[in-house]
Structures are given as C-alpha cells and as structure tokens.
Amino acid sequence: MQLDAKIPAGPLAEKWDKHRFDLKLVNPANKRKFTIIIVGTGLAGGSAAASLAELGYHVKSFCIQDTPRRAHSIAAQGGINASKNYANDGDSDWRLFYDTIKGGDFRSREANVYRLAQVSGNIIDQCTAQGVPFAREYGGGLANRSFGGAQVSRTFYARGQTGQQLLLGAYSAMSRQIAAGMIEMFPRREMLELVIIDGQARGIVTRHLITGEMECHAADAVVLASGGYGNVFYLSTNAMSSNVSAAFRAYKRGAFFANPCYTQIHPTCIPIHGTYQSKLTLMSESLRNDGRVWVPKDPGDTRPPDQIPESERDYYLERKYPTFGNLVPRDVASRNAKAQCDAGRGVGETGRAVYLDLSDAIKRDGREVIERKYGNLFQMYEKITDEDPYQVPMRIYPASHYTMGGLWVDYNLMSTIPGLFVLGEANFSDHGANRLGASALMQGLADGYFVIPYTIGGYLAGADHQHVSTSHSAFRDALGFADARIEKLMKLTGKRTVNDFHRRLGAILWDYCGMSRNDEGLKKGLQMVRDLRAEFWENACVPGSARDLNQSLERAGRVADFLEFGELLILDALERRESCGSHFNEAFQTEEHEALRDDEHFCHVAAWEYRGDEQVPERHIEPLVFENVHLTQRSYK
C-alpha cells in the first residue's frame, strides 16, 4: 500500500491556508446530524471535543479517569512554545519550524511542522481568552522563558503547572459544551475495540469501569486522542492509566503504527530509588534554564556535593556544547547523563544520577525569584527525596517520558482507516525522532483547536455516509471479540501478578531498547518479550469478576497489549539501520558519539501494518521530502 500523506502543493508557508480553502465545508445545519466520538480528554482530545461541539457537531467524549479534568497532559510542567517573538530575540514561524525539524533530527514532515508553528500563536491567544493565568511581566504582558533546543525565549508558562492550566482551560470549554448539551460525556470508560463498517471507522466498544458493563457507540467519525505509550517501560513519567490499548486496538483493525522506536527519555527526572516504585517524577526541563548539570571529575568520588570544589567538577554539557550548554535537546542531554554514569562518575546511593545545581542562580537572583519560578518543583523534589534542593543540588537521571511514534496520520490527521483521526501524542506526526521541550502542549492544542475542526469537516462533507446504529452486525462482532478477550483474562489464575509482568517487561525494554541500543541486545530483548508474553498467558493472576469495578482486570488488558506492542517497538528499532534523535543504535554514531543518520536509506517514516497474531507485521515507508531545509548533522556545539 502506498502511503499518501496528502500534503498540499505550493510554497510551505501557503500550504495550510490553501488547504483550508480547498477543504469541503459542512453546512452549519447539517453539522448536528454528524456524531463524532473522541477518545481521551487530554489537551488534544479536550480541545477537539470543545471546538467540534462549538461548531455544532454532536460529540461523544470518553475518558478513563473520573472526570475530563485529569488526563495526564495535566502533569506537563514547563510550558508551551509559540512563535510570538514577544522577547524580540529573532523568533518567527520559520525559526520555530526549523528548531522543531532540527530537534527532531530531520525525521518529521516539513508541512506538518510548519503548520504547527503557524498556529502556535493562536493557541496562546485562545488560552489567554479562556482565562489561563499565564505568567506575566510587571508591565502586564506575557512572560517567556527558554527551553532546550532553542536559542530564543518562546516558552509561555503558568508557574510549573502549565499543562494543568491549559488542560483546565480545555476542560472549561468542554464543560460549557456539556452544559449546552453538545457534548455527551462518558467518564470512567475504556475503549476496547474500534468498529469498522464498509472500511470506515464507525464506532467503538467501551467498558464501563465502575459497573464492568460493555457498551457500543456508533458515530460518523472516530477521533483517538489517547496519549502515548511511554508506560511500556513500566517506570515512566506517565500516569498509572496511560496505555497503548486504544491505539493498539486501532492498529489491529488496520491503522498503521508509525515509528514506534522513537521513544523519548527525558533527562531531568528524579532517579529510581527502589523496586517497589510505581512511577518516576519529572523535574521540568525549564530548570535547565537556571540549573547547571555536573558530575565529579573523578570516577567513584563519593564526597557530598558541597565538598567538591569547582575545579573538581565537570559541567559536561557546558564543556561539550558551549553554544547550547545546559539547553541541548533532551536526547543529547539524556545520552550524556548515561555516559557519565556508565563511566563511573554518577552520584548518589546508586551511582545512576547527575547533579542539577541551581545554587549559582540562587546566588545571582535570590531565593525568592527562584522560588517564584520553580517553587512547586522544588517542593515536589523535597517531598519525594526528603532533601532540600535549595541547600543540596538535585540529583536527576533520564526516564521514559514521551513517545514520538504513534498511529500514522496524513496531513489531515486521518489514519490509514478512513474516518479514524488521531491527535496529540497518540499520532506520530510532528516531532520526528525527538521532541523539543514545550512542544507537546503546542501540538496537542494545535491538533485539537486548530486542525481537526477543519479537516474532519472535509472528511464528513466528502464521504458517502450511511447512517449506522449499534445494532449493525459489526458492533455485535466487536463486542463479542472484546468480551472473549475479557473472559480469557479472567481465566488467568497463575502465580504472578499483572504488575509483576509489567515491571519485568519494562526492565527488558529499558535494558535492551532504551537510551542506547545495539543489534545483539535488541534481538535478545525481542525473544525475552516473546517469552514473557507466553508466560503471561500461562501464569498471570487476575482476581475479581468481569462485571464489577475490577482494577486488576483493567491493568491486565493494558499489560497484555503492552506485551504485544513491546515486540513491535523492538522490531522497529531493529529495522531502522541508523541512529536519529532518540533512537540511538551504537553501530551508527559519529566520532563524537552523536547519532549518525543515514539520509540516503532511512529518510522516511516507517509505518507498520498488522497482518495477524502469528505474522510479522509489514513495514511500509513514507519518504520524507525536504524542500525547504537542508539536512545537516545536528550540532549544538
């Protein structure tokens, strides 16, 4: 199958404008006749639900939490990028576009990324109008700060709670539409199946997490905004219920899964400190604005940090990358932290950590200023580690955080299944092989507020739609399939808990398909995942009953999907015979240990097609064409 990204012709800066004009419109009176299902209420799903309901569509919105205000976008701390150039430091749409393309190591689509930059300013306007309390200058204007991978100050923020405030903005817009009867809200639901009729996505099967009841929902289009798959690593900065299942169900129904091996390992997280740990906590990248990363120069130096004199510290990011210093992109910062720890210069009890030191900034600006900027982050650090970061430098280590890979979508954000749209982290589209800080919020909201409202109209106006109801045989089949799977899970009465399997899967992927990969390890990991999956279906234990609130069953379903998906992730990493961004295969590196791309053979998107449980999935490619930027070896020196 030939993948057609449907990128409009014409000059880069005019593509989106022209495309919006070319898209067919749905007559306002007809919009109410269309039902749109949206799965997920994070920034992408929430903003899409509100915007589509405002247009007059009948929206059915689903979330796994008890209310649409809790999706994990809420945990994004540092900020949201926009090319407003308020700082007068030379920012522009073009610069945001270029930084994002380069940050992604030239593995994303030019047209998508340029559109993202173009609408970035509208997002700030929209959120401000909703009452998002962005940080302000004394003069009353919006404040900015810097983030990794950029030399301009373009990041808007609300203390260390930017994601929370933006999500509450989208949630408030949704609430208004719920009150108006335009959005039907279904909280505490998990999507278990995608329903396809005549080749088009026409509904979903969900499980009500309180009663255990299975439900069918029909629609004219389905929008997935179900987030990323970072929890495949078990320990990640994701929330407990973040999962790949909705996306993976769609994959199994024919949606291609693109670039699963692009997994972002975030450099500034609180290090692991025990086997019982359920998650890792991020310390916002914004701390790298004022914080300096260092390790002792001598391996095995166990002195407390305040007893290590300046001359015996290695500020390795500043030394190796004088231009970007502590603000290099995430993949570069993460790999460097790992290299320092591998060389024995790691700090703390486990030796798997580096210092992030804000003492110079505290001396320079005073504690009050630092407290205002990062107070909640410092507090969070202290709660977890029982150390006061105003006195002792923070210890940080990389952790699984974000996934650039996701379901393949075209320029309209439609997957390979007509009528199935995918937004936000769940799609693959804008970040290439590495996402820059403060770009996830931008992409989620761009997709939901400013892209899908136009492109879904183009689809609905163009397609030939028969009305379908949940009495259609396709719903019966999907329901039967989902029920059978639950029954199979409920029969598991083995000796290991589901969490135990998940923890093991995470360890395998972290060791063999994490920050640094090699062929031998990948092959070994692949076999280990297969063995673990076989054991899961023999020896896992799922207590309780199916028609009840059963959190063990919920987890079992998600872990079962992760066990299959983990294999796809490794397969993709094996097939990409180059290093790029977050995908670092040790066989492909420059003399300075940076990722070495192979533009001749791998300047493409890899999109995987499911071919059956016993078959190897088929790898399709979408060539990436660069007409406006010159591909270079990324350098942040």
Add this chain to the structure above:
Amino acid sequence: MTRTINLTLKVWRQPAAAAKGRFETLHATNISTDMSFLEMLDVVNEQLTLDGKEPIAFDSDCREGICGQCGAVINGHPHGAEKGTTLCQLHMRHFQNGDTIVVEPFRARAFKLHKDLIIDRSPLDQIIQAGGYISVHTGGAPEANTIPISEDRAELAMDAAACIGCGACVAACPNASAMLFVSAKISHLALLPQGRPEAARRALSMVRKMDELCFGNCSNERECEAECPKEISIANIARMNREYIKAGFFSALK
C-alpha cells in the same frame, strides 16, 4: 535514610454503593520509608492478589500530586496529616514502625461511594458546568498581549487556579461544603479581566448549583484550607461571597 517499617492498616472495604461497608484489618510488612502511601497500598494489593483475595480498590493516576484523582482519609485527615500534600505524595517516612493507620474514603453527602476507597465526585464537574468557564469560541480570541494583566493579579488568579479538584475540602468540612472548591474557580476567573463580563452570572449559577447538589454551607471551620493539598486560601471564599452579593444586589440577573 531508607528504613523499612511494619504497619497495621484498618481499611474501609465496601463492595458496592448499596452494600454494607466495614473496616478490614490488613498488615503491611517491610514497607520502605521511601515509598509513597499509594505504593504501600500497591504492595499490600500485590500480596492480597497472590493470597487469592480481592485487592483494595483506590483511585490514582498521575502520582505526582497534580491530577487530583487520588485521595482517602488517613487517620482522620484527607490526604493524610502532612501539609500541602496529596496522598500520592505522602511518603511513608512520616509513619513509625508499628503504627496503626485508618484508611477511609472521602465521605460527603454529595459524593456517592463506588467501591472501597473510590467515590463519585462528578457533582464537582456539574458545578463547573454551571458556569466555571469563560464563554469564548475557539478562533475568536484577540491577540494575547492586548489584555494586560498586572503581575500580582495574575499571581493571585494562579493561586486560586491551582485547585486540583480532588474533593479533600469537601471531605474535611464538617458540613461537607464545597465552598473552597467553588470559590477557587469563581476567584480565578473573577480576578482576570477576561472573566469579568460573566462574573455575576457565574457566581449566581455556580453557588446555586452547589446548593442544589446537597453540599453544605460554610461555617468558617477552616478545615478545608488546612487540608487542601494545594493550600488554597479561604480568602477565596470571602471573594466568592462578595461576588455573589454583588451579583445579587447590583446586577440585572436574578
């Protein structure tokens, strides 16, 4: 330093809303003091599962204190006795070896119980739906910097906007009032110029919805402020009352 401790838990177990609930005594052994309270419950649940029993049902999601999904009453305190802390951020180093810990769901007339520690907080959503928003369509927003907002006012709005909607204030209040929650949203929007056009309508309809949903009244107990994991100030309640009175007396709305 990491230590391990042994604890006795008295946990509220209730299979469903209509079923009868009771306290069950469980033992949590070899608990690392670096664990969070929820990680301790995870460990207990793993053991229950292996013993063929049903694990304790409890809500949690982000586990970093921002989503507001977790929460239980620990020894009489919503989210435990530590100041400014959600249950997921409460660490076991605050307990002593041999402690007995009582774990109950948030209780309030307006919150129905689903199972064990899981409750239905959807009435809080209904209050927001009654007016906790600024009515602006996607696409119609003016350039952001055309609305100057003084730094201190933006900070004050942010203080109120930090509410995570966990419901601890309701559970803490002897009257099961949602005043702190409602006032945080009314304040956040009333403090900003964007929120002024609808301020009167918002105050009236949110307060009415709160009353309609059987939340109690405020009698200045200040328990809500003391237990709020985000330390939202009750000054917001005073601001809400002013907004409500202004709306009642001086606006054309009824």
